[in-house]
Amino acid sequence: MSAITAGDVDRARFSVDVGGWMISALSNAGARFGARQLGESQRALGTILERLASGKRINRAADDPSGLIAVEGLKSKEIDLTKQIESITRRQYEYGAMEGGLSVISDLLVDLQGLVTNAGNRSALSADEKRGLQEQADSIVKAIDFLAGTGKLSETGSKLLGGGVSLGAYTTISLARGQYEISDGNGGTRTINGSLNELRSGGAFDLEKGDVEGAQKALEKAAAFISTTRGAYGAQVKAIDDQVSALQVELENTVAAKGQILDTDYAKETAALVRERLKQEAATFVTGVSQRQQADAVLSLLSGTKEMIERSLEEGKRARTV
Structure with a gap:
């Protein structure tokens, strides 16, 4: 049995390829996914709260460019009709x-x-x-x-x-x-x-x-x-x-x-508010769980690697003694 080199030990400390999946101590895809979902939920919540507070679905052109154009045309028509009625x-x-x-x-x-x-x-x-x-x-x-x-x-x-x-x-x-x-x-x-x-x-x-x-x-x-x-x-x-x-x-x-x-559809936006809060909590939970699970997996692998190294060194000593 060949001896384990220092390079093998160093690589084992940070990553282990298990059936095509890499477990790393430096990166965590699950945590990154959860963080991304958390950010999206926070942005969505900000938009929802803005609509609920202002009473308007369109607060800036980016919210709905074509809708804003239509609204401006309708505003002009509303003013014109009001003036006609007054006259x-x-x-x-x-x-x-x-x-x-x-x-x-x-x-x-x-x-x-x-x-x-x-x-x-x-x-x-x-x-x-x-x-x-x-x-x-x-x-x-x-x-x-x-x-x-x-x-x-x-x-x-x-x-x-x-x-x-x-x-x-x-x-x-x-x-x-x-x-x-x-x-x-x-x-x-x-x-x-x-x-x-x-x-x-x-x-x-x-x-x-x-x-x-x-x-x-x-x-x-x-x-x-x-x-x-x-x-x-x-x-x-x-x-x-x-x-x-x-x-x-x-x-x-x-x-x-x-x-x-x-105008804001309060029934729609309040339902969306509940949904995004649930997604935010779920993303936070998933991010935490993913980080803990990967850390536990890395520590477990490192512990197993340590035992393997110790056994290998012991076997090497016995072989040299013989």
Whole structure:
């Protein structure tokens, strides 16, 4: 039997080839694998905790490049839709204010019609009663002039009964400066069958001495025009309601689509959190076990090698003695 050299002993101290597998004291594949898995689990846990804390699945472009591009596009669309809704809603408020102003004028015209009706029986009225009716008529016409000429929307500054709002055939109402006209939508105006300013004292429709029958007809046609215009404003408000509803549905769908891409799925992430923590604990356990097992195997092999060397040396001594 050949003697074991010092080189054989040195190699035996660090590695032994057993059936194609090497047991080494300097490297441990199992421990390296466990350490790699531990690092991956720690990185995954960091990402999960970031998503849970921020509420967003995408916190940086690297998380989902294509998803980030889609989200930015949806954000832009969301802002655009929101601005459209705000703009249309403001226009709706303006139409509502205009229709409200026309409603007041309509009520005033009704009051005027009542005065004209009372003035129709002049023979039964005293001079003071006629003068009282005329004073009321003057006050009402003045109020109509004020609403038509000076009434404005406080926020926009546009005329209460005009200001370039498109309403098809009815675009602008002008009831000030002595004439009562309505725009025909083509740059011209249509007169409301005579000037209601003629109802003022000394006018053609003066309730004391003027043409009461003519005043009644003028008021009826003026009321009809006001009603028609109010209807046009109402139609615009209803159309805006439908448009706002459609835009709101589109906005809801856009926000939902953005949320599907951007927002954290807490059910999914909490499940992933539990899974990664288990993997982390398992990787830690495997790394420790692998290191202990390999160390034990190396020590066991070294112990066996020592015994083998001692037996070999003893046999060598006996052989030399013989």
